[in-house]
Amino acid sequence: MTDKKTPTTGDYSNGWEPEQQLQDAAETMLRAIFDPSVSTEDKERAASTLVEIVAPEIMRDSLRGVYHHDIDSPPSGVEVIAAERERQVEVGGWTAEHDDAKKKGELANAAACYAMERRDRDRVIWDSPSRVILWPWHSALWKPNPLNRIRELAKAGALIAAEIDRLNRIGQRKDQQ
Numbered sequence: 001m002t003d004k005k006t007p008t009t010g011d012y013s014n015g016w017e018p019e020q021q022l023q024d025a026a027e028t029m030l031r032a033i034f035d036p037s038v039s040t041e042d043k044e045r046a047a048s049t050l051v052e053i054v055a056p057e058i059m060r061d062s063l064r065g066v067y068h069h070d071i072d073s074p075p076s077g078v079e080v081i082a083a084e085r086e087r088q089v090e091v092g093g094w095t096a097e098h099d100d101a102k103k104k105g106e107l108a109n110a111a112a113c114y115a116m117e118r119r120d121r122d123r124v125i126w127d128s129p130s131r132v133i134l135w136p137w138h139s140a141l142w143k144p145n146p147l148n149r150i151r152e153l154a155k156a157g158a159l160i161a162a163e164i165d166r167l168n169r170i171g172q173r174k175d176q177q
Helices: 018-034 040-067 077-090 096-100 106-115 118-125 149-176
Strands: 126-128
Touching (some): 096 149, 106 149
């Protein structure tokens, strides 16, 4: 880990190519992580560096495609949540009909789990590996993103939106009867 290049911002006329530098840095860090001759301490340092330097750039690129925004002005929370809800329906297949079958607060409880800070989760969501307290579904459906807090909050917000929509549909049905 002696040849660590850290990208900087500013004038690129000096030949510095940000995308190539990030790709080179990622490759260097990944080689270190999987190299059996590299110490555990250096592997941990490489993984941390990879997350700190490369992950924000990858996130920016993915946000450009998902939210159709200039990344210098990130999307609002409402836009992020709306995009996640759209993904849940279109990719996950979690439709209104599916949500309507959830009548015991499952959507809200799942949202609470994703909204909860990571340090609190283990003692609140699971009593033990075999006894779930708050997570409403099979453990295979629990997919936190501990390195991406915004992603977790987007999931929470989308689940809350789904629960609100479900409750509104119930109210509309009662009004029509």
